[in-house]
Amino acid sequence: MLCIFYVSGFRLIRGIQAMAQKSSALKFVSAIDQLEWTTPIENVSRSTDELVIGLVGAVGAGVSKTAAELKLTLEREYGYVVDIVKASDIIRENAGKTATTSPATEGSERIKQLQAIGTELREKYGEAYIAAKAIEKIAIQRKTSDGYDESTQVPQPKRLRQATIIDSLKHPKETTLLRDVYGGIYWQFTVFAPEAIREKRLSNIGIAKDELPGIFTRDENDKEGDHGQKVSKTAYLSDFFVRNDGENDVRLISVLQRYLEVVFNISVHTPNTDEAGMYAAVSAASKSACLSRQVGAAIYSAGGELISVGWNDVPKALGGLYSADDGDDDHRCYLWGGKLCHNDRKKEELYDKIFKKLAAEGLLASGVDKIKLRSALVATPVKDLIEYSRSIHAEMEAIVSAGRTGKTGMVGGTLYTTTFPCHNCARHIVAAGISKVFYVEPYAKSLALELHSDAISMVEGDIKKVAFLQYEGVGPDSVLKLFHHGVERKIDGRARVQDKKTAIPVLPPPMDGFTTHEKRVIERLENVESQSVGGGAG
Structure with a gap:
């Protein structure tokens, strides 16, 4: 089955792949499989005040604190109405679709169970599922707040100063989907803090120190598969990076204010060193x-x-x-010596040598073949060797x-x-x-x-x-799109300074209207979830 998205004049053909025969649930797939040039669905105004912000951060980095400061600044200085959509709430609301129907509400068990449920939801419905549910919430909020102009052939969002902050993203496919849907009105912030500070923050809320390494490792790069938390890879995709390592909020607020001024092109900003x-x-x-x-x-x-x-x-x-x-x-390797990665080649040879040596010395248990041994070695630091490159x-x-x-x-x-x-x-x-x-x-x-x-x-x-x-x-x-966007810097010979209360994001939304994309995401969600229930997948 194919679901077709239209973004900035491109037709994005996305696959909705059936799960294994044992389960008839369909997965929501956010990766772009193919691009074809086509005419946009509709010709709508590309000007909007709406804003969607995704936050990324490891456990204990202070993402929720950053979300609160962003909300306050947008409301006070930019005249926005701001909603915060918490991914943890989405996971709890959909926990009934997994084996863990009632997650813990505090302590380390809360964190570990939310991690496990999030992974199961992504495995069952696709890596972008939680972002898709956030998109659904944004669309519902706009509808309930009378945010649509029904006079157009296809209802378009009114010029409302509405912002949504998503706290927080854990997987790269979530970023991909949000950018596909919202284009230039979506901005992503990575929030980070040194591990020692994160440990202190979590210890202060009663989490035992010996539980932290496992929580941190699973959060940053879950090795259970593609559906786990991938904070490190998601963080790399952000438009802004925020250090939140102090007890004093003044520095954090100052950094966020500069970033918002860049997003709204309030005055001339250039890259620092x-x-x-x-x-x-x-x-x-x-x-x-x-x-x-x-x-x-x-x-x-x-x-x-x-x-x-x-x-x-x-x-x-x-x-x-x-x-x-x-x-x-x-x-270079892609042109020379077999056109392969020689580091990988040498490691494969090393696996083979280890197997042969162990076999020759009689150290392999009965039934242990080369494939089983290789699987065991790949799970060790042998796989991480880089010296053969x-x-x-x-x-x-x-x-x-x-x-x-x-x-x-x-x-x-x-x-x-x-x-x-x-x-x-x-x-x-x-x-x-x-x-x-x-x-x-x-x-x-x-x-x-x-x-x-x-x-x-x-x-x-x-x-x-x-x-x-x-x-x-x-x-x-994001340096070029934010510091070399081509917007006029002067008016009547003087530096152009915008009023924060009326400024709009410097980049435009998709040409064919992001609400069209929202609608299709929601339709896919309904289809995926109903197929899962109908197929008896658990």
Whole structure:
């Protein structure tokens, strides 16, 4: 069965896939399978005051506090009516569709059961299910508040200053669906805090310290499958990153106010040094042809000057990395030696060698074959080995590039990287004299802190160590659309300053109207849920 969405002149063909024969429930799939150019369904005004904000954050990061401050600022300064839709409420309201019908209301059991129910709902109805239910709530709220203009052929939302904050998202497919539906009026904020502060916050509400590692691990990257919490991957997709690590709200409020001014184009805003640095790192990452992941890095001097950039790719003779300019002499992995990932190839060979050695020594129990042993090894850190890669890492290349080109200023400088440095890169960063590192995406394989806690700190202000800090600022993927949007900056020769009470988001909604998309999402929800009930899936 196909469900067709129309977004900004594109027809998005989405599959609704049947589950296994044992269950006739249909899954709500949010990933875009195919794009075809087509004429928009309708020609409607692209101007709207409505706003949808999605928040992402790990347990204990202070997402709800951030939601409350955003709500207050939007109401007081921008004249909005703001609703907060809590994902935990959606999970509780739909718990009856899972094996856990009555989740706990407090303590660690509440968190663990909400995690389990959320995973089961995503597995049963699709990874974007909770976001789809949030969309349903937004549409219902607009209807009950008389928010539609019924005089048009297709009812359109009135020019109401209505905002909805979703607290909080846990899966990348939720982000994908919300962006597909709401286009330029959807903005996503990642809220983060150091683990020590998150532990303290949760301990203060009575959660035992020995339960926290399991809660944190499942929340950030549930390894049970594609349907679990994926906060780290979801966070990477955000438009804004917010550090919420203090007891004082003044700094948090100031950061949120700047971000909202950028969204509404209140006055002229330009990227700060950290935003420019991370944008340079992301730009560098786009040059990587690595089959595993694209990573970029940029080094800035203490004075804020760009020294060098790097990306993960295969080094070539006499210096530098292979690139598209090398033509037939381009020997990156996708073109050379079987066109495969050599790190993965070597690990497969390692699994085979371990099996043969254990078998030769008579150490394998009866019935243990190569497939079973491989499955066991994949569940160990053997799978995380990265030393067989042909690519130099982005951070190393940035450091080497500075030396290769005779650049100075690295000592005391700052390195921006799209992904938390691995332990190999970390030791090079420390040795290079860099004083601070900013990263966007965590990297679970890294042993940097475990192996170099004497030289590395995750807390700002420890001048005796290199600070590895999560990035705060406008998301690097959003820099151009927010700081280079083409809106006129002056009126009659003077800088244009908008009234916050009447300003609208700088980017437009989908050309064919987001309410059309909402309607189709709700229709899919009704179909998916009724099919599940009708098929007896439990």
